[in-house]
Each structure stands twice: as structure tokens, then as C-alpha cells.
Amino acid sequence: METLSSLGDGFAIALTWQNLGLALLGCFLGTIMGALPGLGPSNGVAILIPLAFTMGLAATPALILLTSVYYGAMYGGRISSILLNIPGDEPAMMTCLDGYPMAQKGMAGEALSLSGIASFVGAFLATWGLILLAPQLVKIALLFGPAEYFALFALAFMTLGGVSSTNQAKSAFAAALGLGLATIGVDTQTGVPRFTFGEVHLYDGLDFLVAIVGLFALSEVFIFLEHHRGGSEATAKKLKIGRLTPPLSMIKQCTPTMLRTSFLGFLAGVLPGAGASLGSFISYSMEKRLVDKEGTFGKGDPRGVAAPEAGNNAAAGGALVPMLALGVPGSGTTAVLLAVLLSLNITPGPLLFANNPDVVWGLIAALFIANFMLLAMNIPMVGLFTRLLMVPSRILMPIVAMVSFVGIYGISGSSFDLLVMIGFGVMGWVLRKLDVPLVPVILGTLLGNTMENNLRRAVEIDNGNWWTLFSSPLALTLWTIAIIGFLLPVIIGRRVKASMHKREDEQGAIID
């Protein structure tokens, strides 16, 4: 009951003209970002963060804008999967499997609108899941002391590589690199400068927005330069949309699929590190095993489009649960959103629900609104979005690069930050070549200081006894999950990744 009245207050905040306008803008920009191959939700949000700051928005409107971008990008990813057989982002990979064959059969419009509906169902149910689960998680989180928080952060890092990276050593390397970068600057407890090499600009530490925009957006530009990808006109000319509404029988046929996979995707999203890619992968695999009696999956079965779309959008909602309730993001994009919150001087975690209920509930209400907007936008406006796919990357990427520069310069006004950003861009390119995941790097720079402070506080409280980190049952449980989460992918991760890649190879047309 209390939840419902809080949600009501949230709607009162979200339904102002300014916030509605921002949600609409975010949904529109997000869908474009998601639809363009190569620019996923994390890129989309990273590029638009500076925009939110330069508009001088308060915390709630800024968050509404950026989460609308997030949801929009999750919706948009499917468009190029279906039309071009190129996933707009990683979670949309599985949508290619049946979406593209449907398009080849002349059912592109139906596939697009059905996937829009599936995205809506997944995201809608996940938002309810968020409402029900997050406050419960907050109650548990209130039992956390510094030692438990330290263990929780360790858990987040150890499960982050998860099944999405085959090489746990590289995930660990990435996390350590990020945490190491976070230690640059003046130590908050003692006031001693660390790793600054006398450079005054580094006394405040590295700005994680600079790191994020460099690692995600600029490294993307370098990847494009490497392949000299001129444009996509050749493929885009072939697009034909066809009818835009799926027959009722198709929706009926897909309804059980959408409900099952929403649930599954939500769970995948809540688990730290798993995220939307895993959500869409297990959703598709489960549905195939469950309902594919005639072997039509992979040949343009509508259920094969509905399953991964409901799954990945539900996972996007699920990933917000640990981010808001614990301050530990469940995916790359929520890590970027966490960075935004921290920059706005809002610390997610249990206290957020007590201290800033307007932020939390305004945001949740905005998610509902964004969802309806996206549904309304995605069915009639699919034609417009598909035309945007035809903007060749040789025009698009320079714009992306310059907007990134402007955004960072607009926040700090310093050339030094731009140089640091270029450095991160190059680093991101090298790490991607080496198959080192970028998300742990971001998360490390983001959470490093909090993690260290919790460590020091925990040991301090217990008069220098380091065993205090493992002394409470709660901390021990977290450590156990962390170790299992780290070791499990070493054992089964290769198999999951191999089958994900096998499906990719079967399709054969996926870039990178």
C-alpha cells in the first residue's frame, strides 16, 4: 500500500510538462542510438550524459532523460537486427535469428511491431518487478555494515565478467585496472596525493565521465576507422517494411512466450554482471527448447522474435534493481547511469529510498511513461527509424566524436580532460582488441573510492583486524556467492559462450 502511494507521488513528479518532454526526447534519441549499428545503450547514454549536464537539469529530470534513452536504446536495438541482420547492440543479437528470416519472407513490418510489443511487455513487467523487489532488497541492505559492503563490491566485480567474457583472468585484469585508476588523486582519509606524479590536474582524481565517454564512444570511432566502414547504403536500400500491425493470432501465439521470457529476463538482469545479453540468450534458448516442436525457430518463427526482445528488455529493468537498491549496477549501461547519479551527488543504495524518495519514485513512474511512449512511437514511426539507419557511418561517426568532445569540454572547460578522454579512447580500442571487457574498468573507476573507504572503515572499527571482513554470516554468504560467481563461468562459461558464438556463425552476417 505504501508502495502504491509512493508510486502515486512518483507519477505526480513525472507527469510535469518538462519531464514528459524529456522522456519523449530520451525515448526518441535512445531508439535512434539503439537502432544504429555499433551504438548500443551504453554508448547512447554515455554520449548523452553531457547533454543532460549542459541543460542544467536537476537530478530527477536528468535521470528521466537518461533512463528513457536507456529503455529507448533497448527497444531500438532490434530494428537493425530485423532489417539488416546486424544487431544494433549485443543484447539484440538473438533477435537476428528469427527477425531477419521474417523480414526476408516479407514480414519485416510484422516482425518490427511484434518485437515492439514484446519489448513493451518485457519492460512493463520488469518495471513492476523493480517496484516489488527493490524495496525488499533495501530492507536487507540496511543490515549491511562496511565489511558487508566491501564483500558486496567484491561480489559485483567477481560476477561481472560472468558468462559474457570467456576469460576470467581478463575480467579480473579489467576490474583491477579500473580500481587502480580510481586510486589516482588525493586520498580522502589522509589527504596524501597518490599516483599523481605531481600533476595538479590529477589531484581531484580522474573524472569517470571522461573515462566512460572515452572508453565507449571514442573507442567506437577508432574501431570504425580501423575497418574503414564507409556506410551502409548498399544494404539499406533493400529494406521493405510491409504491413505494420501483426495479426491478432500472432500476438496470441506469442503471449505465453512473452510472459515466460519476461520473468526469465528480469531474473537475469537482477543478477550482477549478467545483464541483457544473457537475458535475451537464455530467453531464446528456453523458448526454443520449450515450444519449438516443428523446428521453425531460426527460420522466421514469431516466437523467436518475441522471446529475446521480451527477455532483454525485462533484463534492462531488472538491472536497475541492484543499481538503485544497493548501488551495485547489474549491467554496463546501469554502471553508466550510476556514474550519472554520483555526479549529481546522489548515492544510490538503501539510503536513496529514505533520503530521496522523489528521485526513486519519479524515476520509476517515468519508466512506465517511457514504456508507453516507446510503444506508441515504435509502431507508427518504424519507417522513420529505418530511414535513419541509412545515415552512413562516415557521416555519423564524426558527429558522435565531436558531440563527445563538446560534452566533456562543456562540463569541465579544460583541454586536459579532453586529452585524458583521448587516452581512454585509445585504451578502450586496445582493450577491445585484446578481448578485455570494458564494463569492469568503468565499474572499477566508479566504485573504487567507495570500496576502499568501506574496507578501511571495516578494519578500523575492528581495531586493525582484517578477519573482520569475513566475520559476519552475511559477509561470508556474499563472499561465497562471489567465489562461486567467479569460478562458475570458468567451468561452464566457455560452453555458453561457444553456443552463443555458434549461433552467430550460423547467421554468418554479424559484423565484428
Added chain:
Amino acid sequence: MTDRIFGLFGILLAIGFVMAAFAIEESFLSDVVGPKAFPLIIATVLGVSSAVIALRPDPEPVWPPLGRLAEIAAAVLVMVLYAELLPVVGFVISTAFAAGYLAWRLGSRPLEAVLVGVGTSVGIYVIFHLVLGLSLARGPLGF
């Protein structure tokens, strides 16, 4: 081979990190744990994971030919020049050049590259400066 070199580099990085951590001056304010402990823990993780990467390398990644690497290096150079020249020549001019260069190297014909450069620069100037009121670097010509 790539991963072996990468692993060795990581180990060197970890060693450097350890040495730099020991060089951190203790302040009289110091707490029980101190400012060195956490960096040392991280350096350990960095070193161990690098060693594992060097000992159990992944399949070789596909490295671009030298020409493409030079392409990326040139783009980095242009971006660095952009960052340095921004306060000197102003936003509109430097952005037009940088965006035009990138468009050209990504496969635009010269005329299209010029249009993309000028269009991007003016477009961003109008939206971010004139509409949103963000202060961009002012050049000698006042924009």
C-alpha cells in the same frame, strides 16, 4: 603471442604500481589501514591476472595492417591537436576541421567531408551554445 606480451606488460604495470604505492608518503593523519594497503591489494590482483593471461593466452586477435594502424594514430594526433587548439582558434573552426578530417578518413569524398565538418560544427554550435547556453571555447573571431 599478443596475450603473452599483454600479460608481461600487465606484470610490469603491477610492479610499477607496487613501487609507486610504497612511495606514497604517510601523513600524520593516517588511519589503521593507511593509503597503501588498497593499492597493494589491487596490484596483487593485477599481477596475478596478468600472469594467468601470459601463461594461458587466448587465440590471436586480428590486428589491422600497418596502414590502418597509421590511420588510427593519425586520428589520435588530430584529436590531440584539436584539444590543444580549441582554446586558441575557437570552437567552430577547430570542430569543423576535426569533424571534416574524420569524415574524410571514414570514406567521404572531399566535398562531403567539408559539408559534414561545417555542418557538425555549426549544428553543435547552434544547439549547444545558442539554444542550451553551454559556453564553448571562444576563438579570436568571437565564436
